[in-house]
Amino acid sequence: MEKRLSDLRTGQGGIIKKLEAAGAAGERLEELGFTRGSFVEAAHRSLFGDIAAYSLCGEVFAVREETAEGIVVETGG
Amino acid sequence: MKSGASRKIVFTAALAGNPNVGKSTVFNRLTGRSAHTGNWAGKTVVSAVGGFKRGNACFTVVDLPGAYSLRGKSADEAAAGGFIIRREADVIVAVADAGSLTRGVKFALEVASVYDPSEIILCVNLLDEARARGIETNLPKLSEMTGLTVIGASAANGEGIDELREAIARKCAEKERGGRERSLAATADPARIKKLCQTVRGKPDGLDRKIDKIILGVRGIPIMAALFGLILWITASGANLLSEGLTWVFAAALPAVRGLLEAAGAGADLTGFLCDGVLAVVCWVVSVMLPPMAIFFPLFTLLEDAGLLPRLAFNLDGVFKKAGAHGKQALTMCMGLGCNAAGVTACRIIDSGGERRKAVLTNVFTPCNGRFPLLTALTLIFFGGAARSVAAGFLAAAVSVGSTLLACKLISLASREKGASDFTLALPPYRRPRVLRAVAESARDKTARVLLRAVVAAAPAGALIWTLRRTGALDGFTAFLEPAGAAIGLDGVILAAFLLAFPANEIVLPVMLMCYSGAGVLREAPGLSELSDILRRGGWSAPTAACVMIFSICHFPCAATLATIFKETGSVKSTLLAAVLPTAFGAGLCAIVNFAARFV
Known part of the structure; x- marks a missing residue:
């Protein structure tokens, strides 16, 4: 099932299908390793819900919600 | 800084790489100086300069701010990228974190689009930390796949620093002798290189995840x-x-x-x-x-x-x-x-x-x-x-x-103005602080x-x-x-x-x-x-x-x-x-x- 990265439940993972984040934000995500085909998992969500931590290849990145909306992932079910 | 026919005895080596891979720690060890270090991306925003001597040659070492790519957006990244693109150094030491090798290799290969691969040293730092997390790196294989000289290091303990100094000196000497036949950099995908050069036992980030669950949670x-x-x-x-x-x-x-x-x-x-x-x-x-x-x-x-x-x-x-x-x-x-x-x-x-x-x-x-x-x-x-x-x-x-x-x-x-802009920040592994x-x-x-x-x-x-x-x-x-x-x-x-x-x-x-x-x-x-x-x-x-x-x-x-x-x-x-x-x-x-x- 296709989902936005920002819609993943904590602990849920998926494979990146599409990067729709525009401009600088999209480039930055690609540089960090958010590329098509990589597996990413929602690890933690902040108290205020505006930002979440995603684990990717053993590293953890904090990404703001509106940026994470620009990533489409394929989840298992 | 190109050398002409005259003998040149001052060389410049620049430390470049992703943020928080330990460039400043390598710099301090190489030069015996004391640039500030910290466990977060963006600690170094202004390049530090130091040096070391080897024989009758002097090596100036520049510690560049961390960058995710040569065309980075923020001011500190742009400074690092500009320094590399303008080819201001004789040798680039691309420092990578063994725990995030894909990004490190990607950066090194990007540098290889500006510098000849023979002018680049890939320094895989934080080997000890990666090892503790169950990650083993095959350095010879990495060298073979990237076409770059690879030095393994754990800069915090001084491991690999002598080898790095020697490699810098050797590269500079080779360059001065003028062996300018261009070698070829790897074209392989960095993620594939990582997969073939590293083995991972167990869950690499288990403990960190547990601590993060508390620190990043409601409490x-x-x-x-x-x-x-x-x-x-x-x-x-x-x-x-x-x-x-x-x-x-x-x-x-x-x-x-x-x-x-x-x-x-x-x-x-x-x-x-x-x-x-x-x-x-x-x-x-x-x-x-x-x-x-x-x-x-x-x-x-x-x-x-x-x-x-x-x-x-x-x-x-x-x-x-x-x-x-x-x-x-x-x-x-x-x-x-x-x-x-x-x-x-x-x-x-x-x-x-x-x-x-x-x-x-x-x-x-x-x-x-x-x-x-x-x-x-x-x-x-x-x-x-x-x-x-x-x-x-x-x-x-x-x-x-x-x-x-x-x-x-x-x-x-x-x-x-419209407020919210994008925000992405690496959350580094926890490190045991060194009290002394x-x-x-x-x-x-x-x-x-x-x-x-x-x-x-x-x-x-x-x-x-x-x-x-x-x-x-x-x-x-x-x-x-x-x-x-x-x-x-x-x-x-x-x-x-x-x-x-x-x-x-x-x-x-x-x-x-x-x-x-x-x-x-x-x-x-x-x-x-x-x-x-x-x-x-x-x-x-x-x-x-x-x-x-x-x-x-x-x-x-x-x-x-x-x-x-x-x-x-x-x-x-x-x-x-x-x-x-x-x-x-x-x-x-x-x-x-x-x-x-x-x-x-």
Whole structure:
């Protein structure tokens, strides 16, 4: 099932299908390793819900919600 | 820097790579210097330069700010990328974190599009840390697949540094001999290279994930607040003890020095000038300012090394966002805690212009090294007891952070820009802080430096005040400021002290002491309880102390910080705003506290 990265439940993972984040934000995500085909998992969500931590290849990145909306992932079910 | 036919014996090697892969640690080990390091992306924003010698060749080493790519957006990344693209070095050492090899290899291969692969060394750092997490790296295979010279290192332990020096020297020598046949860089996908060169046993980040679950969760903010409280408590109770000890030492030492001078036949004027003037001020500065710094700074360095600062930015991002600011501002504020000029420069890690400007303009609301000791000393004296000191510390932090956020909000409203921009930040692995290093480094780089600045600045300030007093100008000056001071719960002396301390905030306290103690002579033994007597005689009460603390947090930045703000923004208007805004905040808050205190 296709989902936005920002819609993943904590602990849920998926494979990146599409990067729709525009401009600088999209480039930055690609540089960090958010590329098509990589597996990413929602690890933690902040108290205020505006930002979440995603684990990717053993590293953890904090990404703001509106940026994470620009990533489409394929989840298992 | 291309070498011609002439023999060249000075070479330049630049350390480049992703943020927080340990470039500065490699740099320190290579050059024997002491650039500041910390466990977070963006610690180094200005290139450091050092060097080492090998035989008759000298190698200049440049430590570039971290970058995710050569075409990075933020100012610090652009600086690193530009340095590489302009080919300013002979050899590039691409430093990679063994724990995130894909990105490291990707960066190194990007460098290989500018430099010949024979001019690049891929230094795989943090091998020990990766090994502890079950990651084994096959370095020969990595070299074969990337077409680059690969050196493995654990720079924190000095492992691999000799090999790296040798490789740099060899590359430079080869280059000078002019073997310019271009070799080919790998074209393989970095992710594939990583997969083939590393084996991973077990879950590499199990423990970190468990800690993050707590630190980044609902309990995160209370835990961080509790840690902050604990640090304040240790600082408050420890500083009292240390200060008493120092008072005792100085009380014994000062008469001894006086005796020595008299025995050496020095005149009364000279003895008085040296003992009652210069030495007394120096002892005061040391005994009041040293204890809190000597305790607080190492403790804070421990938190930084552990990797808590980016998590703080994560937890507070929601709050900052509501104020139209960037979560990374929490990091620049932490730098400001050391020095506001450094904090302003650190704002380069914020990519978007509007948010960066807000971070620059409000950095002064974070009390720096130079103001911190005044805050702790006043807390200890007027709000006494460890528990109440902690409460006062929290209030001071609330004033500092609250003013920062409010000022950001006001600037956002005034400029009517769209707030939210993108924010991505790496949350690094937790590292066990090295206690001895933290103590030694903070003692040398922070405590000793601040103390020296304070002492150096206090001596001429003493001379100035002595002269002003002689001519009667000082009394005129403080009398002139008195009404303005009184209106906001301060007095003429306090305002004069803040104005005279424009070059260095460290001397606010010494100037006030000299003004209050009369005749420009400090005869009391230096110490917290004596300080209390002098200030109370000067007409201080708890509300006065509260107002001074507020004004210390919220007033115009020092000369160096203002100059840096002008350099970073390039705008006279922004620089003026950076001076007026906090002063207005301070005056307003003090007036409110002063007004409220009359009814309590």
